[in-house]
Amino acid sequence: MNHQTDQAENGVMTLPQCANADGQLPSCAPLANPYVPFQQTGADLYTASCALIRGTLFPGLDLPYGGQENTQEKLATASVELQQMGFALQELALYLDTHAEDTEAAQLFNQYVELYQQAIEQYQQGNGPLTLMDAAANGTYDWLAGPWPWEYRKER
Amino acid sequence: MFVYEKKLQYPVRIQNVNPQLAAIVISQYGGPDGELGASLRYLSQRYSMPYDALKGLLTDIGTEELGHLEMVGSIVHQLTRTLTEEQMKEQGFAPYFVDHTAGVYPQAASGTPWSAATMAVTGDPMADLVEDMAADATTM
Numbered sequence: 001m002n003h004q005t006d007q008a009e010n011g012v013m014t015l016p017q018c019a020n021a022d023g024q025l026p027s028c029a030p031l032a033n034p035y036v037p038f039q040q041t042g043a044d045l046y047t048a049s050c051a052l053i054r055g056t057l058f059p060g061l062d063l064p065y066g067g068q069e070n071t072q073e074k075l076a077t078a079s080v081e082l083q084q085m086g087f088a089l090q091e092l093a094l095y096l097d098t099h100a101e102d103t104e105a106a107q108l109f110n111q112y113v114e115l116y117q118q119a120i121e122q123y124q125q126g127n128g129p130l131t132l133m134d135a136a137a138n139g140t141y142d143w144l145a146g147p148w149p150w151e152y153r154k155e156r
Numbered sequence: 157m158f159v160y161e162k163k164l165q166y167p168v169r170i171q172n173v174n175p176q177l178a179a180i181v182i183s184q185y186g187g188p189d190g191e192l193g194a195s196l197r198y199l200s201q202r203y204s205m206p207y208d209a210l211k212g213l214l215t216d217i218g219t220e221e222l223g224h225l226e227m228v229g230s231i232v233h234q235l236t237r238t239l240t241e242e243q244m245k246e247q248g249f250a251p252y253f254v255d256h257t258a259g260v261y262p263q264a265a266s267g268t269p270w271s272a273a274t275m276a277v278t279g280d281p282m283a284d285l286v287e288d289m290a291a292d293a294t295t296m
Contacts, residue, residue: 036289083166093216148162149162152170152171
């Protein structure tokens, strides 16, 4: 008994004939195989400053919850610069984890590594050490000086 | 091995204390779909992951989630940093305050402490990845 043929004869709908182990939507996809679309290579990217505000480097993954969009521009402080470069680097690393063969993305990753290192140097001049590696770079142990990252500071 | 960077991933600067909001936001710290669970889920699932690409992905996402945990902890801390007795009582913060005062404790908004029972590590890559999608879908 062919259910799909019956439907066609009744004029309800016409569906393609698939193997027993296949289903519909998409056409004749194997049964019981859920999938998530794989991110394509060479897609457009946001700038690092835009990415930090949007929460993603990839316009294709920019899906604001309930249509609520963060549009608050950040001031150009050494701290924000560090966060922007760090976030772009993080986003590219996660992308490259599953797209290691994308040499263009790898080159961009290297450019952001350089920009991140420059941002660290700028940041450390006014804000103290970022990691223990630089904690005593000035000859004294400056690691403990606040404010610590979770503490409220008035300035932006 | 982990190296600490003395910064937040994204700025947290909250001017006004709001214990009522803190009592809700705490769920994103130590609730069933919070950042602590997210981090431990990915960092624990990677041991039985057979593919290098996904060993790397679980490691890198699990590490980033620790950065998210720190941001949410900062939000709760700043929302409760100067608390008057009136604010605490009127804004429903007393049940949290009695045990934790202005500390940041990994619990759900309901008061349930964080539990590994809210996450899964099955050793089966497909089962684990499907669980990851379910967990992340709660925040999307």
